[in-house]
Amino acid sequence: MAVILEAKNVSIRYVIGNYKDIGFKDYVIQKLRGEYKLQEFWAVKNVSFQISDGDFLGIIGKNGAGKSTLLKAVSGIIRPTRGSLSAKKSVTALLELGVGFDGDMTVRENIFLRGAILGYTRAFMNAAYDGIIEFSELQEFVDRPLKQLSSGMKGRLAFSIACLVKPEILILDEVLAAGDASFRKKSEAKMTEILNSGVSTIFVSHSLGSIKKLCNKVLWMHKGEQMAFGETEEICNMYTQFIEDGN
Amino acid sequence: MIITQKLKDNGIISQVRSRFEAYNFLFVELVKRDFNKKYKRTVLGIVWSLLNPLLHLLILMLVFSQFFERDMPHFLIHVFAGIKVYQYFNEATNAGMSSLMGNAGIISKIKAPKYLFLLSKNVSSFITFMLTMGIFFIFVALEGIPFSPRFFLLIYPVITLTLLNIGVGLILSALFVFFKDIQYLYAIFLRLVFFTSAIFWPVESLSPLMQQLFLLNPIFAHIHYFRLVVVHGLTPSLNVHLILVLYPIVALLLGMLIYKKYNSRFIYHM
Numbered sequence: 001m002a003v004i005l006e007a008k009n010v011s012i013r014y015v016i017g018n019y020k021d022i023g024f025k026d027y028v029i030q031k032l033r034g035e036y037k038l039q040e041f042w043a044v045k046n047v048s049f050q051i052s053d054g055d056f057l058g059i060i061g062k063n064g065a066g067k068s069t070l071l072k073a074v075s076g077i078i079r080p081t082r083g084s085l086s087a088k089k090s091v092t093a094l095l096e097l098g099v100g101f102d103g104d105m106t107v108r109e110n111i112f113l114r115g116a117i118l119g120y121t122r123a124f125m126n127a128a129y130d131g132i133i134e135f136s137e138l139q140e141f142v143d144r145p146l147k148q149l150s151s152g153m154k155g156r157l158a159f160s161i162a163c164l165v166k167p168e169i170l171i172l173d174e175v176l177a178a179g180d181a182s183f184r185k186k187s188e189a190k191m192t193e194i195l196n197s198g199v200s201t202i203f204v205s206h207s208l209g210s211i212k213k214l215c216n217k218v219l220w221m222h223k224g225e226q227m228a229f230g231e232t233e234e235i236c237n238m239y240t241q242f243i244e245d246g247n
Numbered sequence: 248m249i250i251t252q253k254l255k256d257n258g259i260i261s262q263v264r265s266r267f268e269a270y271n272f273l274f275v276e277l278v279k280r281d282f283n284k285k286y287k288r289t290v291l292g293i294v295w296s297l298l299n300p301l302l303h304l305l306i307l308m309l310v311f312s313q314f315f316e317r318d319m320p321h322f323l324i325h326v327f328a329g330i331k332v333y334q335y336f337n338e339a340t341n342a343g344m345s346s347l348m349g350n351a352g353i354i355s356k357i358k359a360p361k362y363l364f365l366l367s368k369n370v371s372s373f374i375t376f377m378l379t380m381g382i383f384f385i386f387v388a389l390e391g392i393p394f395s396p397r398f399f400l401l402i403y404p405v406i407t408l409t410l411l412n413i414g415v416g417l418i419l420s421a422l423f424v425f426f427k428d429i430q431y432l433y434a435i436f437l438r439l440v441f442f443t444s445a446i447f448w449p450v451e452s453l454s455p456l457m458q459q460l461f462l463l464n465p466i467f468a469h470i471h472y473f474r475l476v477v478v479h480g481l482t483p484s485l486n487v488h489l490i491l492v493l494y495p496i497v498a499l500l501l502g503m504l505i506y507k508k509y510n511s512r513f514i515y516h517m
Contacts, residue, residue, distance in 0.1 A: 014515055015515055022426075023427055023428030023429075024422075024426035024428050024429055024432065025428060027426060072355075075357075075358060076358040077355065077356065077357065077358050077514065078514050079511045093356075093357070095356050096356055099352060099353055099357065100352070100353045100356075100357075102280060102284070104283070104284055104287075105280060105283060105284075109279065109280070109283070112276055113276045113277075113279075113280055115272075116272045116273040116275075116277075117273060117276075117353060117357055117359075118357070119269075119273075119357075120272075121272060122272045122275075125272075
């Protein structure tokens with residue numbers, strides 16, 4: 001099958017240190033004294049992988065392994081410091097559900113703003129609007145400011161907008177679900193429907209159960225480095241062994 | 248349906264067009280959000296932002312009309328022209344400065360051109376400015392200045408001033424990502440601009456050389472244009488036109504250069 005996304009030796013460097021908190025005055029003073037130093041931190045080092053049409057790639061690894069940073073690079077939010085990423089199809093990332101929501105705006109306005117942020121077209125949102133309201137069960141709240149909704153309701157709304165995606169390559173940070181028990185069931189069913197539609201997906205999870213269930217390829221990262229990339233069964237076993245060995 | 252990243256390279260023009268189409272919806276929604284937030288969706292919200300320059304005007308009139316009014320024709324219009332140009336610059340550049348950091352939550356999670364967030368703020372400020380322009384012309388009529396077709400020349404400084412605001416906004420928004428104290432420095436800088444813009448006193452009282460030097464202040468140059476046309480009924484010279492267009496070009500070029508160089512680094516500071 002044709003390769004649709006390829007990462008070649010991707011490395012991503014963050015700059016760390018107290019540079020975030022210093023102002024212009026401190027910057028000038030530190031520069032003059034020669035005290036201004038930046039520390040580099042490679043969040044992702046030399047990672048390479050490929051996915052083909054219909055592939056389901058799982059990314060595993062402990063906290064701080066660089067998984068989310070890698071996803072941000074794949075979605076085009078940050079540029080790799082070294083190496084290359086090429087996608088032959090459009091990439092849609094659902095990294096966080098509530099991004100771009102604004103408490104002062106009404107539910108209706110938030111739906112359109114959020115849709116625009118996710119890269120949907122206006123025509124698509126006009127057509128999808130009623131479905132979103134229905135799925136999120138927020139019919140009575142459309143003209144209320146978002147801040148008057150409970151956090152569960154906000155979660156339902158966010159999920160209902162996100163699950164409309166008809167992506168070519170989908171990027172997910174954990175399986176998404178929201179709301180109370182009954183809505184959680186409904187949203188999980190919806191998510192499964194999307195995942196089973198055969199769309200190429202990159203998926204970060206701490207649950208080896210879902211990884212084994214969903215993925216046909218796995219990338220294992222540890223402290224930014226690529227430990228292994230290959231078949232699910234094999235790599236999950238290696239990872240389990242690695243964890244049991246006390247790492 | 249998903250349109251992100253479908254920017255294949257088939258010629259610059261179609262590239263620009265598909266880029267525009269891809270982000271048109273997002274841009275319109277951002278403008279709506281910024282505008283609604285600014286006015287809290289109330290008529291009173293809009294009234295307040297129009298009252299702001301009027302109250303400012305009132306104070307300056309109360310204080311300074313004692314000193315200057317007798318020697319100057321249409322002192323009210325003279326001051327009003329100064330205030331509204333200065334306030335447009337003040338408001339648009341301050342809103343522009345915080346446009347990237349204010350949207351950090353969105354910028355760090357999706358892929359979209361960052362200047363959209365700046366432009367959207369500028370649209371809000373522009374709308375306020377145009378509303379103030381309406382009031383300005385009511386005052387002009389009340390002062391008994393007859394309407395002249397020459398007033399259409401004012402479209403020119405409105406355009407150059409708007410471009411200048413965008414250019415300065417580009418520079419400030421980028422600096423603000425790296426240095427948070429730039430807002431205090433800029434507040435002081437604006438004070439300097441205010442007092443060198445000859446808002447409430449006549450620049451004609453200075454020597455010709457000093458008058459030329461004042462044109463180095465881009466805000467004064469724009470105010471000067473407004474006053475020439477409305478108060479003095481003159482058509483500004485070609486030189487004045489050139490000076491007015493020079494400032495936005497410099498600011499925009501510098502701003503775009505900074506964005507091009509630091510665009511991919513912004514995210515590490517958000």
